[in-house]
Amino acid sequence: MPRLLATRCLLAALAASFLIALPGTAETDAVWSRLLATHVHESADGVNRVDYAGLAASAQDRAALDAYINSFAARDLSGSGDVEFAAWANLYNAVTIRHILSRYPIDSIRDGYLFGGPWKQVTVMAGGQEVSLDAIEHDILRPRFRDPRVHYAVNCASHGCPNLMRRAWAADTLDADLDAAARAYINHPRGVRATSRGLTVSSIYKWFQADFGGSRQGVVAHLLDHAEPDLAEKIRATPRIRGYDYDWSLNDTRTDPAQ
Secondary structure (H helix, E strand, O other): OHHHHHHHHHHHHHHHHHHHHOOOOHHHHHHHHHHHHHHEEEOOOOOEEEOHHHHHHOHHHHHHHHHHHHOOOOOOOOOOOHHHHHHHHHHHHHHHHHHHHHHOOOOEOOOOOOOOOOOOOOEEEEOOEEEEHHHHHHHHHHHHHOOHHHHHOOOOOEOOOOOOOOOOOOHHHHHHHHHHHHHHHHOOOOOEEEEOOEEEEEOHHHHOHHHHOOOHHHHHHHHHHHOOHHHHHHHHHOOOEEEEEOOOEEOEHHHOOOO
16 A cells, blocks of 8 residues: 555656646746746836846846747647737747847847848747747737737837736736737837827837728727727827837836936
C-alpha cells in the first residue's frame, strides 16, 4: 500500500508539472502578466510606458520573456475563438518588446529603417510555423477575427498607439478588456481631438478605415460607440474628420514628462 500510494503521488506530481509546462496555460500567461505589471507603468498623462532599460538590465526577466515567446512555437493556434485572439495579441506584444530590447536604446521602433519599420522582418515560431509581426496582425488577427478592436489589442511600442495593458489578454475577460482599451484610447487626445472645426483622429483610423466601417462615417460611428458623454457631444456637434495624427516616438518611461 505505501508503494502504491507513492506511485500515485509521483504520477500526480508528473502530471502537475506537465500541465504547468504546457504552452498557453494560465500559468504560462501569468509569466507575461508579471513582466507587464513589473515593467509597464501608468503615467499621469494617460499613456502607459515601458521601462525598457529596467527590463534590459534584468537577465532573469529577459529569459522569462524568451521562454514565454518560445512557448508558442508548437501551440495549436488555428482556432478563431477568444483563446486564440488573446494568444496572438499577447505574442505580438511580447515579440515587439523583445525586438525593442534587441536594439535599445532607440527613440522609435522605426529607427534604422528607410521605409516603414521592422514588422515584416521580425519573425517568430508560432503554431508550428514562422510568422512575422506583420503576418500576425494582417494575415491572422484582422481577417480571422474581423473585430476592429484588434487595433487596441496590439501595441507597436509607440506613443501614438493604444496602451499596452499591464496584464496578459485572457479569453474570459477579452470582450470587456477590449471595450475598456477602446474607451481609453478614443477618450484620450492621441485617439480623438474634437474642435469646433471638426475632428483630428489617430492615423489608425485612416490606415485601417476598412476595419471601422469602410468610411469616415463608419469611423465616426465607431468613435461614438466608445466616447464618453462629453466627447460624444463634441463629435456629434462637428462629426467631420479633418485630419489624422500619429506619434511614433518610443513608449519609453524615459519620455514620461513626470520623470
